[in-house]
Amino acid sequence: MREENYEEAAKAFNAAIEANPSDPIGFVNFGNLLGMVGELDKALIFFDKAIGLQEDCAPAYYGAGTIYYKQEKFEDGAKMFKQAIAHKLNETDVYFMLGMCYYQLGALPHAQANFQRALELDSNDVEARFQLGLCLAQLEQVDEAIKHLQLVVEHVPNHADAHFNLGVAYAYKDRLEEALAHFERAIHIQPEHILAHNGKKTVEEVLNKGANEA
Numbered sequence: 001m002r003e004e005n006y007e008e009a010a011k012a013f014n015a016a017i018e019a020n021p022s023d024p025i026g027f028v029n030f031g032n033l034l035g036m037v038g039e040l041d042k043a044l045i046f047f048d049k050a051i052g053l054q055e056d057c058a059p060a061y062y063g064a065g066t067i068y069y070k071q072e073k074f075e076d077g078a079k080m081f082k083q084a085i086a087h088k089l090n091e092t093d094v095y096f097m098l099g100m101c102y103y104q105l106g107a108l109p110h111a112q113a114n115f116q117r118a119l120e121l122d123s124n125d126v127e128a129r130f131q132l133g134l135c136l137a138q139l140e141q142v143d144e145a146i147k148h149l150q151l152v153v154e155h156v157p158n159h160a161d162a163h164f165n166l167g168v169a170y171a172y173k174d175r176l177e178e179a180l181a182h183f184e185r186a187i188h189i190q191p192e193h194i195l196a197h198n199g200k201k202t203v204e205e206v207l208n209k210g211a212n213e214a
Helices: 006-019 024-036 040-053 058-070 074-086 092-105 108-121 126-138 142-155 160-172 176-189 194-213
Strands: none
Touching (some): 024 058, 074 092, 142 160, 160 176, 176 194
């Protein structure tokens, strides 16, 4: 499966299920494979089968949650990720995905709490830190958002979206020169970044107006 040889992976997983049909992990593996190749509804059937065999099969709940997220069924996804956590899956990914579900649902304080938990488990999780920064910005905790977004670009200097969002945050704080620098950095990394172009144009207009008035 890691080598993207999905046909051979399917044969191997199917053989494992036939050899031990009472083992839920065989169904979880096949569900994960189906999710990777876009057979989302079929994947859910396999995760449901795994849960039927073992009610506390945390990986099956996690797998089902990822499918629901792909289907944009965020409430169902959140329920599955919460079940995975309840059944002792205490890993960064599950808290991150639960945070993403809450973020998509607009439940920003819940999203924030789960992104923070993901970072407690792995402080180097750049994507969790980026999403936490976005969350904090939307909650108008802009100074905290800037701290996290700065850490993101320190770890991943070419993270265009982090630079763009730093530009927005600095513009909000009326620190226009810093905002402009980050918009320009985002454009340098990703020349087609339309939002960064718009941000750059807006900031330049304000700066030029100020210079003319002076």
